[in-house]
Amino acid sequence: MNASTEALPVVVIGAGPVGLAAAARLLERDLRPVVLEAGPTAATAVREWSHVRLFSPWSEVVDPAAEKLLAPTGWVRPDGAAYPSGADWAGLYLQPLADVLGERVRYNAAVTGVSRSGRDRIVDADRDAQPFVVHYTGPGGTEERIHARAVIDASGTWSTPGPAGGSGLPALGEKAAADRISYRIPDLKDPAVRARYAGRRTAVIGSGASAFTALASLADLAGSDDGTGTRATWILRRGISGSTFGGGEADQLPARGALGLAAKAAVDDGFADAVTGFRTDAFERDGEGRLILAAEDGRRLEAVDEVIVLTGLRPDLAFLGELRLGLDERLQAPTALAPLIDPNQHSCGTVHPHGAGELSHPERDVYLVGMKSYGRAPTFLAMTGYEQVRSVAAHLAGDEQAAERVELTLPETGVCGGAGLFDEPGTAEQGGCCSAPAALTIGGPASSGTC
Known part of the structure; x- marks a missing residue:
């Protein structure tokens, strides 16, 4: 990289x-960030699940460098x-x-392509001596x-649900x-959304924290004055086992454990x-326009009024097509990171903290971080993302000792993932132990996923 390229900003x-x-970590290292945000405000995706409560406390979802700023x-x-x-x-x-961060953040800036x-x-x-060029659509479609x-x-995975x-x-x-059909956790405090589900039968497809949230929320609605007749059909691609509802009281993230117990109560209480x-193969309509779900094995379920699909999230890699990425063929995560986060082997608490080394690609100085770095794996925590960008910023600043140093201890879980969680390799339903937002306990405090 030449001096003129080194003077350029790091695009986030x-x-x-x-x-x-x-961006905070880059500033801490005297590097110049430019953040391109597709939405009109910060945290556009987070705002879309604003009604959901995280299952990590404030102490774990604020980055130290950001707090200093x-x-x-x-x-x-x-x-x-x-x-x-x-x-x-x-x-x-x-x-x-x-x-x-001020003008370092550009809103309504949707990235359409990245190349050398x-x-x-x-x-x-x-190739490595050339700067990156990032194309984006600015305000007004420019x-x-x-x-x-x-x-x-x-950029995360929120925009591409399974x-x-x-x-x-x-x-x-x-x-x-x-x-x-909805691919999001419904906000049942919104009167219009509540009316959509109250007194009706809803199919919930998925087996992770997001599905737990939906089930618990619908059960709460069913027990309310305006929810009489509300019912749910929970559709799982695998069977029910001891790990189906997560760690319960053994989970070191108590709110996450309570979430699984709330979903279990929804089933146990009828x-x-x-x-x-x-395994859903087709949607059909009955004479009243309701949906009948058909499975690959020929089973057909009783008609439902609504369907909530919570089968995980996927990375959007389309705008990175001109870059040489090294991605695992199953998880679509960086090749060196994939074995560390394979949901067939790991839970949130057994994923080793990692940084620039595991996130690197054949294309030098491009990094997928946060939930996007996990590809289709569901075991992501916000703390993990903060550690990732701390390491990446250190590497870009030339401080390899700091980039390689581990500065994070994750809460142990041991029960929300791991071998035997899924019925066969490659069929994991995402939205699992720590993935996209998910939470709400019946009659108690809400809690959630991504973190």
């Missing part, structure tokens, strides 16, 4: 928790033992952090670009049934019927 894609932490403004971290909702996280921490300047994916000659010395992609189909592809009729080994 995404102004979510990990993207903003990356905020301190001169008079910002004080909320009670470290309290559990923020998505709205709390965005409004009380992430937006103030973005405000401190003057070098497509094929060209070898002098086409813009920026050159960068490095690219940190923290389909209902058991093969990993949309089931037949799934797109045509979009009017009755608010939800569990259907196991059901």
